[in-house]
Amino acid sequence: MTSQAKTARKRRRSLSSRLYTWLTSMNLAIALLSILAIASVIGTVLQQNQPVNDYLIEFGPFWFEVFNTMGLYDVYSMSWFVAILLFLLASTSACLIRNTPGFLRDIRSFRLNAQDKSLRAFAHSRQYQSDLPAATIVERTQGLFKQLGYKARVKEREGEILVAARKGGMNRIGYVLTHLGMVVILVGGLMDSKMYLKTLNTLGVVEVETRDLPVSQVPEESHLPPGALAGFRGSVNIPEGKWGDVAFIGLKDGYVVQNLPFKIDVEDFHIEHYDTGMPKSFNSQLKLTDKESGEVIEETIRVNHPLRYKGYNIFQSSFGDGGTELEFDAWQLFGKVGTKQELEGKVNQERTFDFSGEKHTLEFRDFTLFNVNPTEGPDGERENTNFGPSVTFRLRDAAGQAIEYENYFQPVDFDGTKYFLSGVTAEVGGQQQFLFIPADRNDSLETFMAFYATLKDRDEITRIAVDLVGQTSQGQQGGAAQSAAARSIADMVETFVEQGFSALAEQVDRQLAERDMPPEMADQAQESSFRVVQSVLMRAYMETLQDQGVEEFGDRDEDFFEKALDVVTVIPNYGSPIFVAPSSFNHIQSTGLEVTRAPGMFWVYLGSLMLTLGIFMLFYIHYRRLWVLIKPAGVNDDGDSAHHRVVVAGTDARKNIDFDQAFAQFSDELQRQTESNNQKNPPSHPDNPGRSE
Template structure:
């Protein structure tokens, strides 16, 4: 006979029970962990938009698929949010019923003693001449001293402890909710942005100053701290020996900052993992590079561009960097340059390369173009990309490729009287990440509570103890037989020592029990 079909109410109830099961919560937690992996492996738009663009240029076939899946902004994607919300609902559905059951268990008395204690796996007995009332009174005192909840019922003692083990389990699951709430609060009310600051220049905390900015859904401009800072200097220590020779070991950005307009100017040495905190905003040092100072003159001798140009490192070991220079107002045509900066230039088997990250022998090597740079009204373009679709590459008189190859302090004239380029010098730049995450302390508190709950659930042993005294005639004399049983409810603890210590305390001796006890211990 086929089972009847579920109506809408029954189907909804079944779905809710499945969602709120611990098995589903664990599966969703695993899915959330797996879903976070692409966000760590694939470049993210809200972290490094330039790296995303570079990855897309290198993988043109995969880019449409990744964009459709939202892999370039994993943590803002619909599917990640769905897992996040389902996990929160599942945890709430798991915790609330268990809290109700735990509340009843906390108020309930220890269960009454089984009819035959000696049939239990961990049990023993011994004889005594003391009255039953004295034995039971002593059992109460001993067990309470060992932090048991004790009750006397039907001539036997029932005791239980370890109620906080379940509290630890509940606290652990509740802490996951707290962590999720902290992250959600940070995503909704906070913001995160990045900016590259050249040595000697400054930054004010307003939207127009950011290179990239990701606001929370409920974040307002009034939530931004009105601070500003200036990069006064940037120091780098390079390893000069060993297997990591040439690598940057230690770098510090020296900042002068004010917390509000017209406020007191303060100084701070910004280092990796040592952010500057202003109010609820943190400023992190996350990268550095070089900005060659370049002067471009047009065919009429007018300066159409002058200043440092940010070049982005392509090789972290040697800091070979790529950059673009744009002079759209040059006459008669706009001038564009793109190419590489080599901090310590050298020819290796005839190929240009940088052999060291420090700017000991800086050299520029760039291609030159003239024409429309595509920066007209209504057109937007990345400062790190040169649109060459409407431009012409400059060549030598013989038609061969022309390159702007310059050491520091040198000038080269462009072909056809287009102008000249001068390499004035080099300035360092730093990339800082500025973020405000209101829920970070809540998330941290959740992590601490999770650790406390986990420790409680691992090390607290819920146990039950029963003590009963019965009278028997032994060798013509009536004596009391004290029966003691211990039950470990965690199925992971040894109760042999516990029962020996309880019996020893009841008999008023620190020594192990007599032969009668040892015989019974063979079953424990």
């Protein structure tokens, strides 16, 4: 082999050696563990796998994109997180492979080749002389070792005897268990991760579906057969009285469908609420039917009490609406105002209708049975009041623009007056505003809608204005003048209804300015115009009551009139050509189930146990070695004859103060038992109380 080849081979070995050293370094392990800890904190603080709109509303467009690019909305499934786990697994495994053989050899070895010079160089070392026979010294040394729990071996060599002892070898086993436990935990975690599913997606075996489709319409390439994944975590919503046999696994911006080997029937769903309306507890009564064997299991699950079957776990995770059946009245607010249609619908379904040549879609989104809100009671104290059930829906026009509404089934009492409430959210993340429509004496919308229809009927308002002008003119004006005055009044009423009081005031000011009146007369004329409009509105309202058979006009009717006028001027901004008044419902709930299969859980638990035991061994078991070397000697330092020189040495892997005391006690006791009767204890080493020479 040439020198260049040898040099190249040496460089390759040097590079691989440096790489191996880096992979097994403590710095790399600490860095990886720190990154994992930070990622875990983020994954705990920031709720994972929530709807995209929730993150967009909370963080705004800029930070939403930043966090989305970093993958913080699904930390534990990100490629970089899995890559760190793999690196940590490789690093820990390399450390285990490198150190385990040496540790195992170390705990089996008594190191019987220790020499005199090396023993005296130990930090814990002392020597003294004894005139006892070597056999006696060895016997007493072994007895003391046994008493202290050490295992000892004796070796004779070239006229000297070495007694070597050790204890706490499980400390080294603790190192192995600690690292092996981490390896087992990481392997178990990777088994339950989405790494395999992502690999299948990368290879094109599985396609991610991003559309919101029924299970029957999801393409076959987005389905996984039972058992395709060793571990997964999916979810499914099943309404009461319905069944399901799949779980949806979120992946990237969509999902894949995992087919299950059993069918889940939801026979009943029950929920309890606190006084505040918040859910107190909820549970599902399930019937599980095995597709292959036909085995049937019936069990009620609740939060933290899942149903377990053949490695699958079915958790109670959430609840929602399962398609509540609705009946409602659709009141027209434009066109044929005041007319209504009795319609039906379902939550999570759409209903399309045409209005004035334009297509509109009602998308029923949710149903809420209890709406508990804080209100002020009769005594002025805050109390919780249930506003009753409500339905949330979106009205989408032909251009695709939608406004969200939340309408309540029954009128709500505010300060003695009942109102039908309709919450309006014009844009995503916008503040909800409410439309308050007063209820009539029958707690219905009939009176208001009839009154509003009259105000929107130009011919009817003109007729009322003509009658009013005829009553006030007393023959002083001709027919043409009365008609012109009536039309002018009708115009003002129309302006008030369509645009509000401020627009009416501007219109009156313009008309008076054209007449060039003095200020005093203009003010009187303006006030007179307002009174005329008020009279027409009141006449229209009273005729509405008469048509409904109301004979007496009381204070309650007057109060209703004033509040109805407040509503009339804001309806043009309501944004909907109809008012949906829900009337009855058949409540159907849906249970949210989380279906998991986690074969790695056993290994995670096993690894955690190994890690705990290993840490316990490392911290509470001390790996210690002691040596006693007995050498022939002639005359001691005092001029007395001596048979042997005894060298005592010891070491502790942890090098703590406890061993200083333990070594001093051992060496003192050994010296007391084996030293000559006339021999004094030698002085302690000035720098180490456990060492003397």
